[in-house]
Amino acid sequence: MTAAPPPPSEAAAPVDLHEGALEALRELVGRDDAVFHDGQFEAISALVEGRRRALVVQRTGWGKSAVYFVATLLLRRQGAGPTVLVSPLLALMRDQIAAAERAGVRAVAINSTNAHEWGDVLHKLDADEVDVLLVSPERLNNPSFREQQLPTLVRRMGMLVVDEAHCISDWGHDFRPDYRRLRDLIAQMPPSVPVLATTATANSRVVADVAEQLGSDGAGTGDAAGGPARDDGGDGVLTIRGPLARTSLRLGVLRLPDSESRLAWLLSHLDELPGSGIIYTLTVSAANDIARVLRERGHDVRAYTGQTDPDEREESEGLLKRNEVKALVATSALGMGFDKPDLGFVLHLGAPSSPVAYYQQVGRAGRASESADVLLLPGSEDRAIWHYFATASMPDEDRARRVIDELSDVPLSTPALEARVDIRRTPLELLLKVLDVDGAVRRVQGGWVATGEPWSYDADRYARIAAEREAEQQHMIDYEQTDGCRMEFLQRSLDDETAATCGRCDNCAGVWYPGDLDEGAAAAASGALDRVGVAVEARKAWPTGADRLGVPVKGRIAPGEQAGEGRALARLTDLGWGNTLREVFAAGAPDAPVTPQMLEACVRVLADWGWSERPVAVVSMPSRSHPQLVRSLAEGISRIGRLPYLGALEPANGGPSGQPGGNSAFRLAGVWQRFSADALDVPAGGVLLVDDLADSRWSLTVAARELRRAGATSVLPFVLALRG
Structure with missing residues (x-):
């Protein structure tokens, strides 16, 4: 907030509305000299006086939440019902509730983590003691909520707010498909109920898409050109779109040859980065691995992913906000709306798949400080990871x-x-x-x-989404390689016509980050990435519904027929050996014998296993895709471990069928009674069962059952790679 005189659009507004709004704003931010940013009061007036539908596209830190909290207070004073705020992430909800309390707004949430509080929340709603109800988009389609609470809310609702509204647009359909349901909700609402959509990340295509979802044909909307866009006063969606430049951010890109050098750079220079910040990774396993390596070298960091326990995530957010950790090593689970105004840096080990996603994440930094450092360390594996996530989610x-x-x-x-x-x-x-x-x-x-x-099936729509994703991925590569201003590039990628050179990034002002690697850090990174051995959990129960597919089993697997806990050399998503394994298992990669380096790494896994019963023989799986690889690995382990190699299990009844990616019941049906140990002289002892890749683990489970029934007292699966 600044102490500048109000712009003309504010001065022309009714004095009582402006004064009431300004009083609420000052209470919200805790400053008696605060005034509205250009466009803030215009949005508030449109919602409160005009009961309009508005889309606000403004940079992170501009104050979009101030618009809907101030508008809520004013509408409530006029007798309107509570605001329903659709919010996508738990971290964002927590920050929004805290901000509401500062403004005297009574805000409550209904989400997956507070089911024990829902009764109290509904009681407060019935008593009209709630000003803002925060819900996730998925909650709108929860049967009990949709049928019992939502109709009443629609009748009483004073305003609907859709935060992070770019999720409505089809580019994000796989992140939150429930956002597309909001159009149906809006259609049920009385025309007099104002609707506000807000986002910091939207190009012109997304702006038009969101406006259409809000119930407009796009008439009367426009883009910013030096200030907020303003429509002609018609009945369409009022679009207020401001410049997206972030003058506090100092952007840079450091290209290093491999994962080892990127991790070594982080180990060398993390403590030199200002304040505390966020280190983004593309995968859960990378976040966990990097956090572990940094902690082992004395850095105070925590991992933060979608798989982290919710209570632990909340605790980690608090530690970062209080500067009690140097960084959170996070996936995109820590993104939209996380509010730490003095966040000192954002660093990426691996690039997000689009400038939109990148702008969203770097926007966490420098919101209330003069300077924050933003550095991207792209990886050669980025494209493969982008492709995996894009194809895995497409209907x-x-x-x-x-x-x-x-x-x-x-x-x-x-x-x-x-x-x-x-x-x-x-x-x-x-x-x-x-x-x-x-x-x-x-x-x-x-x-x-x-x-x-x-x-x-809307093939045209999904083809368009795929093409747009490919274009966005190429834009991200172009951002990495540009010799022009990086902030200007991001602004132009978001169709910001005010884009201009920033004078601060590495291309404008010269390289500001060190490029050297500490010798000790390089050795530590090399050792960390060469770490081997991942547990392969044994299946303990048969999948539900297997009997419908002709597999006569259910319940728990008999103890005498179970596999033991196995080991993999590494996960396909790991930073170290994962890179090598992804090449081995890439589509079209030739089958070849195991390399000496990979065999040596496997022997290290076996040496560190610590099994309760040492195996007395080696058996391999009858691989359909990598027979040379699996056989050479089994023979190599046999030779080095001085264990007899009994050969491979034989395919039976036509051999295994099906493809990776199916569910458990179908995967089990595809391998049931498809392996035979009849030709093997199975000893009464432990057997090491060798395969190339563990995915569903049903092949290993069924093969282990055959070996146990043939006399093995235990079966220990060993695979090169674990998927996921």
């Missing part, structure tokens, strides 16, 4: 039709449906959400039903 027509065909008007739970279609749980849940938004299926009490509505 598939054949899968979609299988799901629809299995559903009827009788509810079917997700686990029950999983047993009928060859789709794993996570992609199945995503696909169900997409089909729900499309109107083909519906979530009800007890599971999912088919609506009977006609459904067609």
Whole structure:
């Protein structure tokens, strides 16, 4: 906030509305001299006086939350009902509630972590003691919430706010498909209820898409050119779009040859980065591994991913805000809306897949400080990781039709449906959400039903999404390689017509970051990335629904037929050996014998295993894709460990069928009774079972069962790679 005179748009507003809004703003920010940024009061006036629908696209730190909190207070004073704020992330909800309390706004949340508080929240809503109700987009389609609470809320709602509204747009359909449902909600609302959508990251295409979702054909919207865009006063969506330049950020890109040198740079220079900050990675395993290595070298850091326990995530956020840790090593789970005004740096080990995502993440830094450092260390593996996530989330027509065909008007739970279609749980849940938004299926009490509505696969839409993603990925590569101003490049990528050179980035002002690697740090990075050995958890129970596929098993696997806990050389997503293994298992890569270096690393895994019963023989799996690799690995282990190699299990009944990626019941059906140990002289002892890749682990489970039934007292699986 500044102490400048109010702009003309404020001065022309009714004095009582402006004065009330300004009083609420000053209470919110705790400053008696605060005034509105250009466009803030215009948005508030449009919502409170005009009961309009508005889209605010402004840089991080501009004060978008001030707009909806001040508007809420003013609407409530006029007798309006509570504001419903759709918010995508728990960390964001926590910050929004804290900001609301500072402004005297009574805010409560309903989300997956506070089910024990829902009764109190609903009681407060009934008593009109809530000013803002924060909900996730998924909550809008929770059957009980949708049928019992939502109709009443729609009737009483004073304002709807959609935060991080770029998630509405189709580029983000796989992150939050439920955002697409908001258009249906808006259509149910009385025209007199104002709607506000806010985001810091949107190009012109996304702006037009969001405006259309808010119920406008785009008429009356415009882009900023030196200040907020203003429409002509018609009935369309008021779009207020300001310049996105972040003058506090000093951007840079440091290209290093490999993962080892990037980690060595971090070990060498983390303490030199200002204050505390965020180190972003592209995968969960990378975040965990890097955090572990940094802690081992004496750095006070924590890992933060979508798999981190919610209580631990909240604790870590607090430690970072209080500067009690140097950094959180995080995936994109720590992103939108996380509010630490004095965050000193944001560093990326690996690049996000688009300038939009990158701008969103670097926007965490320098929100209330004169300077913050932003450095990108791109990796050669970035493109492969982008491709994996893009293809894993894209809906598939054949899968979609299988799901629809299995559903009827009788509810079917997700686990029950999983047993009928060859789709794993996570992609199945995503696909169900997409089909729900499309109107083909519906979530009800007890599971999912088919609506009977006609459904067609929108191939053109998904082809457009794929093409847009490829273009965004190329823009990110262009950002890394540009010799022009980096902030200007990001602004132009977001269609900001005010883009101009920043004078601060490494291309404008020269390289500001060190490029040397400490010798001790380089050795530590090399040792960390050469670390080997990942546990392969043994299956203990048969999957639900296997009997429907002709596999006569259920419940727990008999102890005498189970595999023991196994080991893998590394995960495919690991920073060290993962890079080598991704090349081995890349599509089209030739089958070849194991290299001496890889065999030596495997021997180190075996030496560190610490098994309770040392194996007395080696058996290999009958690999369909890498027979040379698996056999040479088994023979190499046999030779070095002086254990007899009994040969490979023989394919039976036509051998294994099916492809990676299916769910457990189908994967089990594809390998059930497809391996035979009849030709092997299995000893009464432990057997080391060698394979190339562990994915669902059902091949290893069934093979271990055959070996146990043939006389082995234990079976210890050993694989080169663990997927995920």
